[in-house]
Amino acid sequence: MNKKEVIFVLLDKFADWEGAYISTCLNIGVKPGSPIKYTVKTMSVTKDPILSIGGFKVLPDYDINDLPTDYAGLILIGGMRWFSPEAAQIVPLVEKAVKENKLVAGICNASVFLGANGILNNVKHTSNGLDYLKQYAGEKYTGEANYVNKQAVRDGNIVTANGTAPLDFCREILYALDADTPEIIEESYQYYTNGLSPK
Template identity: 45%
Template sequence: MKTVLFALLDQWADWEAAYLASAIRMLGQNAFICQTVSVTPAPVRSIGGLLAVPDFDLQTAPSDYQALILVGGMSWREETARQLAPLVHQCLGGGKLLGAICDAAGFLGTLGVLNTVRHTANDLGDLKAWAGAAYTGEPNFLPQQAVSDGGIVTANGTAALEFAREVLLALQVAPEPKITEWYDFHKKGYYGAPLPQDATSWEEVV
């Protein structure tokens, strides 16, 4: 199985992980496994109050994985988040996919890793103020829901579906038509888009 690591901090954003993790499992037909990593082994509570016990901490995180997904939330501006920087650089150095949404995308700006790729975040002005001199990527900033470029996927906090779609495409979790079908169904709703042809088989995966 191919592993996708979801990095969680305290007060992580439930909705920003939910669509992506479930789609990886359903569309990937058991070819992928989603696991969580945090700074320490201690449980981390989401904004919605859900308690997640990380599969790994920074000392036990595997090096054999396909993608690292930084889930947004309320703690990316705290000093604790900086401890995830080596994991981010390891991911990029290993040629793996890196995804970040909401404030986690802004966090990447503080590490300087967005400067040479097209990207987005919650707000350009805030990104520049937060990252300071580490961020020189304004010419590559796109005011879009989600952007995928150079092995890095970024999105703003309202773009959980678009973020999921771009990561699914980058990982080739399923053929592009199936990913588009999945996205349209969830974006347009039950009565606005056709029911995906293999939706009845998803329950066999979960």
């Protein structure tokens, strides 16, 4: 089976932990032994190495000029650079993905970036609190009525989450991508949430 690529969009000082669960579930299967439908690739503005907040160095597979067109979705990982001029270069790729009804997911400050570029105005969404979103997203964000105060929200192919919700973010993306059965997705979520020794 030809596996579709899911592209993780990373900027310098990205939050390593925010994409760890979803990248693992996509790359090796939602549950060990499950079918693997997707493969994980990384993208940044250039192909220069980028450094995570935790000190991991990543060499992106793609830059903004050579992203393939047949990928399954974009996952924007939060961090410290989503309000910078370099982030603005990502906007056309995100708008194109939304038009093509591909998955577009943003966590933490990447969800604010989606709000700041008008992507969230007509879909249910969340972020790092409504006041934070309004403060940093600016005037292009008019979607306050669609804000949901939850860890993660999925509306069609748009998934958003706050920065404390990597597991919920993972679960909603798995549903959006139909990565496995609902039962397996929930089992995976419970396993990572409660661990081997539940309290």
